[in-house]
Amino acid sequence: MASNLLGQRSMEAIAKYTNTYTTFSGADILCTFNGTEIGTLSGITWSVTREKAPVFTMGSPNPRSFSRGKRGIAGSMIFTTFDRPALYNLIQNSLTNDEFRIWTRKWNLLPNMNATNIVPIDAIDGSSVVSALPYYADQIPPFDVTITYQNEYGQAAVRSIYGVELLNEGSGVSMDDMQIEETMTYVAREVGPMIPTTRNFDAVSEETGFNKDVAVTGFGIGG
Numbered sequence: 626m627a628s629n630l631l632g633q634r635s636m637e638a639i640a641k642y643t644n645t646y647t648t649f650s651g652a653d654i655l656c657t658f659n660g661t662e663i664g665t666l667s668g669i670t671w672s673v674t675r676e677k678a679p680v681f682t683m684g685s686p687n688p689r690s691f692s693r694g695k696r697g698i699a700g701s702m703i704f705t706t707f708d709r710p711a712l713y714n715l716i717q718n719s720l721t722n723d724e725f726r727i728w729t730r731k732w733n734l735l736p737n738m739n740a741t742n743i744v745p746i747d748a749i750d751g752s753s754v755v756s757a758l759p760y761y762a763d764q765i766p767p768f769d770v771t772i773t774y775q776n777e778y779g780q781a782a783v784r785s786i787y788g789v790e791l792l793n794e795g796s797g798v799s800m801d802d803m804q805i806e807e808t809m810t811y812v813a814r815e816v817g818p819m820i821p822t823t824r825n826f827d828a829v830s831e832e833t834g835f836n837k838d839v840a841v842t843g844f845g846i847g848g
Contacts, residue, residue: 642778647821649774649782658789659768661715665707667806669772671700671786671816698813700786706796706805712765716758726756727764735760762794762809774819781822788814 656666676694704711719725731753759765770786789811796807 643780646776646778647780649776649780653774653776655773655775657771657773658712658715659719660771661718663704663712663714665704665711666702667705668703669700669770670702671698671813673698673816698786698816700811700813702809702811704807704809706807711807711809712762715765715768720758723756725758725766727759728754728756731755762791765791767814770813782819783822784819785817786813786815787817 651668656663656669673696675696677691678694679688680690680692682689710716716725734755734757767788767790770789772784772786774780774782774784790813791809791811793810794807795809796805798805
């Protein structure tokens, strides 16, 4: 009886911290692009802007109202370069996905590039169209980015960016660089809210002390 009471008080003391330490650092974050883990990603940003214009009428110097226009979603990504492209795994996992391939004129491909599905269109201009894997970032089809947060206290959260289209990519090297980085900018269709998860500390395993039940809460997901 005494040991159970002591254990309950101990779990209450632990829960005081695990219920409130809900912040995350970069070491707690993992990103996946279309379900593929991108281990080279070292930073990602996003921003949402929208056109809003004041509406004026005679008789007042102040706006009567504000009209709402288009919204834009954009951001940037920073990757650490090792011995292969930053998005190598994303491309490698899509080798058998025909929707991931690009279609272009055969002379637009890099030398010795593996192209398949030659479609003759001699009746048009005497050339051929071929399909191949993307070799520039801007050729990659739109994809979803899922950002998962999980700290050492068991707190977790998730956020998603939908319909990401890569625009620009850049990199460089110098004598003063201790590591090589690659940067990309993108636009997207939607940015989802950050959804937290919570743990039910009333259902802690008596054998291990670990919680068995994890429920996603917020924004109508879970209970």
